[in-house]
Amino acid sequence: MIDLKRVRTFGLIAGGTLSFVAAIGMVESFNERTLINPGITMGLLLILGIAAVFGYIVAAGKPNPLVETARDSRSGGIAGGLTGAIAGVVTSLFVLFVDTFDVSEFFPNMREPLVEAMTFELGVPVGLLVLTAVVTATAAAGGAFHGMSDSFRAGMSRALGWVVAFALFELVVSEILDFADPLVDLIYAPRGGLQPWAAVIIGALAWWLSTRYKGRGEAFTERVKDSEAGSRLRRSVILFGVAAVIILPMIVGGVVNELLITSGLFILMGLGLNIVVGLAGLLDLGYVAFFAVGAYGTAILTSPSSPAFAPGLSWWIALPIVMVLAAIAGLFVGTPVIRMRGDYLAIVTLGFGEIVRILLLSDWLTPIFGGAQGITRIPGIPVPGAGTISGTDPQLFIYFTFMFVLLAAYISYRAQNSRIGRSWAAMREDEDVAEAIGISTVQAKLLAFVTGAVIASFAGALFSAKVGTVFTNSFDVLVSIIILVVVIVGGMGSIRGVVVGALVLIGILGGPKSPGLLAEFSEFKLLIYGALLVYMMLKRPEGLLPSVRRSRELHGEDLTQDAWLDKGGDFTGDSAEEEATT
Amino acid sequence: MTSRTPVLSFKGVNTHYGAVHILKDVDIDIYAGEMVSLLGGNASGKTTTLKTILGYVKPTSGQVLLDGEDVSDWPTAERVGRGVTMVPENRRLFKRMTVKENLEIGAYLRPGEDLSSDYDRVFELFPRVKERLAQKAGTLSGGEQQMVAMGRALMARPKVLLMDEPSMGLAPVLVAQNFEIIERINKAGTTVFVVEQNANMALSIADRGYVLQTGKIVLDDTAEGLLANPQMRQAYLGEV
Known part of the structure; x- marks a missing residue:
């Protein structure tokens, strides 16, 4: 049966979404990037993607754990198509509105180029019909897809996924395949975009591989996880990973390494903030202050042109001094806020972050920190036999970033699984009871602040050496917010989560000051961040790669209790005695 | 006295x-x-x-x-x-932790000590707690929570x-x-x-x-x- 109410609701939402991405100029700017030659642009992919996803959602129906959703491609396709038709009409009306009335004074993107982009340059009456037809067809396909067999779904999604990945990440692919230059020239058109036949081959290959090696991936993961048989396998997987991490920067070019370094700095800060927010439960919105302490500390200690005091130390000697400074800063911020909880703590730390930035910029401290001029001529990291390594050699600099990420991950891991980690967990849940058990919450909080601060100072020290100059605008409140988003999206309390969160958000979408791999997103990244944050909070509050503890906290006890039963735990639940539940 | x-x-x-x-x-x-x-x-x-x-x-x-x-x-x-240890009003367990973790953290001030005799003592007083060890504390009934709260306090070996x-x-x-x-x-x-x-x-x-x-x-x-x-x-x- 087709749920017409659902079709209507989601049709309108889809139409609204399409109109919205058009109105903010996303379609237009994405159109500048060709994915598959000729004609399939990123803007088109955006329209098709939205239509297909909504078609699929409608066909999938409301999730109900008690009722298995019927999987029927015909009714799914019809439901999807109807949804798409509504969405197409809504979007067409919007485009018609933009074409008829001139509102560009208030909405600068709502002008002729938008109409052209949305009508595929066919003009108003014809183009609108084409748009509606395309949206309807795609949504119908999305709906029908839900009803297809599992093997079709697996093959199709892999095929589409790989083609889109090859097209989107052209830069990375062509840098990795640099040694096989003719191949790159074959796959990609001279002015960018996959060649159509290459797209077909990649898609077919991905499909074939998915059917040929169906289930092998899961089986392999199982074997690796298996404690006895997997130990040798695990070792080789780790070795392979280490080798990949060592070799990858050598084969990818400067641009990708640059992105990896920026992501690495955010992984570092994410790991540090994860200790403060994820483990100790202290919402710190001024975390960038510690990054600034690290960066300015390194700048003053190493740069020969530091305004007031220029000892011109080597980076390696400056580093421990900077760590101590950051620890002191952590105590300095931590001590006054130790008695505050929740929202109050967030507001006060937000203030502290801004105070640091404004002090650095102030006339009063300009003689020391250079004010708006910042501090320049910061040397890189001296390495015996290799000169000084700075951001101009991203292929070498990346290894320092890796090193510190590893160190921070190790610190987090040890902290998490120790006595102090348990005391943080207890404090996060109930501060009063934690104290009644003998946990000194003052010490636990200060330790969290100090550890977080020191890890952020690693990122600051690396940042100074990489960029060579520090200005206050690198340390505004947006950085704190974005680090927090990285931690939340990745998964609070989870080390892997922070790594993945930073790679996806910073590496692909772009950081606060730098574009990511998909530079098209940079204009819209805050919008995407916001949308992602809302979606994650609603659907997956534990993050992309959650920690075991967090997912248990956020979901029922089913996980642990099931695991317990699997282990043969003698569970003798006696419901007759549960009467006392009040 | x-x-x-x-x-x-x-x-x-x-x-x-x-x-x-x-x-x-x-x-x-x-x-x-x-x-x-x-x-x-x-x-x-x-x-x-x-x-x-x-x-x-x-x-x-x-x-x-x-x-x-x-x-x-x-x-x-x-x-x-x-x-001095307290069993707080309304139990106030760490609801998101398992029963086992609640007991374990009760002995927070005795790091590195062997706790097995303490567990035995708690299980002897409250046999039901043993059955619930892997469960999230927040999912227990009121009576069971009271047992865990007392168990948690006893793990500190209070005077x-x-x-x-x-x-x-x-x-x-x-x-x-x-x-x-x-x-x-x-x-x-x-x-x-x-x-x-x-x-x-x-x-x-x-x-x-x-x-x-x-x-x-x-x-x-x-x-x-x-x-x-x-x-x-x-x-x-x-x-x-």
Whole structure:
């Protein structure tokens, strides 16, 4: 049966979404990037993607754990198509509105180029019909897809996924395949975009591989996880990973390494903030202050042109001094806020972050920190036999970033699984009871602040050496917010989560000051961040790669209790005695 | 009692919340091995007394003594380190942790020690807790949560166990069971200080009792004496 109410609701939402991405100029700017030659642009992919996803959602129906959703491609396709038709009409009306009335004074993107982009340059009456037809067809396909067999779904999604990945990440692919230059020239058109036949081959290959090696991936993961048989396998997987991490920067070019370094700095800060927010439960919105302490500390200690005091130390000697400074800063911020909880703590730390930035910029401290001029001529990291390594050699600099990420991950891991980690967990849940058990919450909080601060100072020290100059605008409140988003999206309390969160958000979408791999997103990244944050909070509050503890906290006890039963735990639940539940 | 040093005592303690005077010249002495009840109606200062023992609230005058030592300025964690542990009102388990983790963290101040005998003791008192070890504490029933809360406190091997309203929110059958277990814990050598509204129940197992009324100790006698006291019967046992 087709749920017409659902079709209507989601049709309108889809139409609204399409109109919205058009109105903010996303379609237009994405159109500048060709994915598959000729004609399939990123803007088109955006329209098709939205239509297909909504078609699929409608066909999938409301999730109900008690009722298995019927999987029927015909009714799914019809439901999807109807949804798409509504969405197409809504979007067409919007485009018609933009074409008829001139509102560009208030909405600068709502002008002729938008109409052209949305009508595929066919003009108003014809183009609108084409748009509606395309949206309807795609949504119908999305709906029908839900009803297809599992093997079709697996093959199709892999095929589409790989083609889109090859097209989107052209830069990375062509840098990795640099040694096989003719191949790159074959796959990609001279002015960018996959060649159509290459797209077909990649898609077919991905499909074939998915059917040929169906289930092998899961089986392999199982074997690796298996404690006895997997130990040798695990070792080789780790070795392979280490080798990949060592070799990858050598084969990818400067641009990708640059992105990896920026992501690495955010992984570092994410790991540090994860200790403060994820483990100790202290919402710190001024975390960038510690990054600034690290960066300015390194700048003053190493740069020969530091305004007031220029000892011109080597980076390696400056580093421990900077760590101590950051620890002191952590105590300095931590001590006054130790008695505050929740929202109050967030507001006060937000203030502290801004105070640091404004002090650095102030006339009063300009003689020391250079004010708006910042501090320049910061040397890189001296390495015996290799000169000084700075951001101009991203292929070498990346290894320092890796090193510190590893160190921070190790610190987090040890902290998490120790006595102090348990005391943080207890404090996060109930501060009063934690104290009644003998946990000194003052010490636990200060330790969290100090550890977080020191890890952020690693990122600051690396940042100074990489960029060579520090200005206050690198340390505004947006950085704190974005680090927090990285931690939340990745998964609070989870080390892997922070790594993945930073790679996806910073590496692909772009950081606060730098574009990511998909530079098209940079204009819209805050919008995407916001949308992602809302979606994650609603659907997956534990993050992309959650920690075991967090997912248990956020979901029922089913996980642990099931695991317990699997282990043969003698569970003798006696419901007759549960009467006392009040 | 004798002239021994009390394990826990209040000497002329006064506390204030802002300008509001809560405890007024309270004197309490609890000796090792005793079971003492603090009785009182709503807003009589019972919970504040416990908070003052643990240091959440600092007295404005007077002294809190543990084993004869003035701890009035000590932070909570250090007082707990001296062997005072509380089973809080409404249990207040770490609901998102498993039962096992709740017990484990109860022994926070004994790092590196072998806890197996402590677990055995808890399981002996509360066999049901053993069945629930891997479950999230928040999913237990009220009675089970009370058991885990007491187990968590016992894991610290307290010298003095403070109990805040153990009968709160429990079915009558469970309240009786609970007091039986409190009695067993006391018999095994732990000093127990129970703060309760349910005077009959509390006095049935206590050695002595204090009665608190609007922040003042108005009665102080043995349990039998209090139960026989007409003033007490009128005020708290509901008899006219």
